[in-house]
Amino acid sequence: MPYRLSASLNGHSQDVILSASRDSTAIAWSKGQSDTPFTISATYKPSEGFINSIAYMPPSSEAPQGCVVTGGQDGIVNVFVLGSPSTEPAYSLLGHTANVCALASSPTGALVSGSWDSTARVWKDFKELYVLQGHTQSVWAVLPIDESRTLTGSADKMIKLWDQHKEVNRFHGHNDAVRGLVIVPDIGFASCSNDSEIRVWTLQGDLVYNLVGHTSFVYSLALLPTGEIVSSGEDRTVRVWKDGECWQTIVHPAISVWTVSTMPNGDIVSGCSDGIVRVFSDTEERWAPADQLKLYDDTIANQALPSQQVGDVNKANLPGKEALSQPGEIMPTACLLYFSNLYIGKKDGQVIMIRNENAVEAHQWDGMNQTWQKVGEVVDAVGSGRKQLFDGKEYDYVFDVDIKDGAPPLKLPYNANENPYQAAHRFLTKNDLPLSYIDEVANFIDKNTSAVRIGTVSDQYMDPYTGEASAPAQAPTRQAEVAIHFIDFSKYTPAMLLLPVP
Incomplete structure (x- = not known):
């Protein structure tokens, strides 16, 4: 059976799905019987900054249901005890000096984090065990292989294999930032990149095959229980791959499908730039009602x-x-x-x-x-026919931006078909202003124009996280759901089997 919409979880602005967002919150979603919807069981807000990564740590004596781990803009890795009445962090792990954009845990409780500071860090018992240094740009993907080996992927286009803190192998092949990693049993692992490709490797460094079909950045990878790879990206899609071919393309009513995960029952979970977590199932009994399926298809068709x-x-x-x-x-x-x-x-x-x-x-x-x-x-593009000239180029808008009293205003040019973050980044860089203002400038643009809506594109889309560009590509309107994680309780304690996936 094909995958179809099962549920849409609206919660940003028993089995558990964890989601994190640029709205500064992480949410734990729970589901009881098969005929009940997912509901919010806990909301965590470690700081006012964006949360860009999330992971689940298995149960321990002090956390019988496990822990929720978040990483974000402030560079801090925060650990919350799942099921605790407190929503305050039980631990805050310090060490990174920039945004924590990747998190992953092992079944035995080791935690790996990746950061814009170009390092990855391995934590054990909530203490730093190793610092993995060697990448020259942000570490966007981390993946523990076993107790001593770790994979990292970076904006420097490189994948590295580490044994404890030592680099033991490099994987060359991607032509752009590496964004996601996943274990592929009996082969090795798969990687995805801003170059729109998915590559499957052995741990010895051999490239087994490429999966080609995405038309823009590929952000995230997951593995179904039956062994198929699932991917998501900047082309509005989640794709399911079988035997080296794209078996199904699931179009979303949002441009950026930031992340994808899978459940033990084979359902697929996606997190998108429209702030919605969606569940898709290949089992008809778990599909959404017919009217909801039609509404979803109509929404896609009307983009x-x-x-x-x-x-x-x-x-x-x-x-x-x-x-x-x-x-x-x-x-x-x-x-x-x-x-x-x-x-x-x-x-x-x-x-x-x-x-x-x-x-x-x-x-x-x-x-x-x-x-x-x-x-x-x-x-046709929004804003055509309203061009203004600035620095010899035509723009839809040229704003005056006052920086300080007595100084002439700076000019902020913007085209209605481009990503506000791209224009903000260009403006701040040109005027030697801190990039920490990028959200404030982008929000100003969005508020004072007709706003970039779903479907609008720029000639060169800039990823607001990496600064990388692709052409052609699509620009997200909201960077909302950037991380999801499914907790498979059955892997950890028999008591958790009281909360099965229907």
């Missing part, structure tokens, strides 16, 4: 895809709705909408454009159901 994303569109040369009656493999090549690295032919995720009266629609091939799914309408 606006700006023309910059798909290139110049000549309506006269596009086929009409009759093209949707033909399977993907016999569609004329001229009708294919090509993204970078997109599969050609009858593949799940293939996209075509058609003419529907005066509208141009994008449809994606659903390989599971053997149908074309509408994924949006191609529209």
Whole structure:
């Protein structure tokens, strides 16, 4: 059966899902019987800064249900006891000097953290055990292999294998920042990157195969109980991979699918830039009611895809709705909408454009159901026709920004089709202002323009976390859910089996 929406968890602005957000909170979600929804069982707010990573530590004598671990903007790793009446951190682990953007734990309780300070740190019994130094840029992914070995992935495009604190291997191949790592049993591990590729490696350093299909940054990886890799990225999708092929593409009504995780029952959990955690199931009994499924599909179909994303569109040369009656493999090549690295032919995720009266629609091939799914309408960019000249270039807006009394205002140029964070970063860098103001500037832009909505893009999207760019790509409107983690209680204590996944 294909994966379909099971639940949408709205909580940011018995089994447990942990989610963390740039709204400064982490939430533990619980579910009782099969016919009951997920509910919030605890909310944690370690500081006023963003929470960018989350992990679960297995039960111990002092934490019978385990611990929730968060990392964020302040560089502190905070540990909360799950099930405790207190929502204050039981431990605060100090050592990192910048944003903690990656966390992972081992079944025996070791914790690994990665940071913008270019280091990873291994913690045991809530004390620092090792500092892993050697990357030249932010460490975006960490993965404990066993009690002594750890994998790290970095914005320096490198993956490193460590034995205790010593580097023992390097993995070359990605052309951009490495964003996620996951164990692949009987092979080694998989990595994903801003280069839009997923690579599967042996621990000895051999590249086994590539998974190609995402059209922008790939942020996160997970593994299903049956062994399939699941990925999420900046192209609005979660993808399920079988035997080296994209088996299913799950389109989301949000641009950035920041993270993905899996449950022991095979359900998939995603966290998106729209602030919603979603659960997808391949078991029909766990699907959402029919009206909710239709609403979800309609929301996908009604997305606006700006023309910059798909290139110049000549309506006269596009086929009409009759093209949707033909399977993907016999569609004329001229009708294919090509993204970078997109599969050609009858593949799940293939996209075509058609003419529907005066509208141009994008449809994606659903390989599971053997149908074309509408994924949006191609529209002109927001803000066209309102250009202002600044430094020899045209912009939709040029704002005056007062820095101090008596000084002339600084000019903040902005195009309505770009990411506010990109414009903010450009403005702060040009004027030698602290990058800590990036959120304040981006919020000012969003408030004083028509705001970048879902579907708008920039010529060059800048990841607000790494500063890396891709083209073509899509710009997120809100960096909301950036981390989720599923707690499989059955792996740790028999008592927790009282809370099964339905």
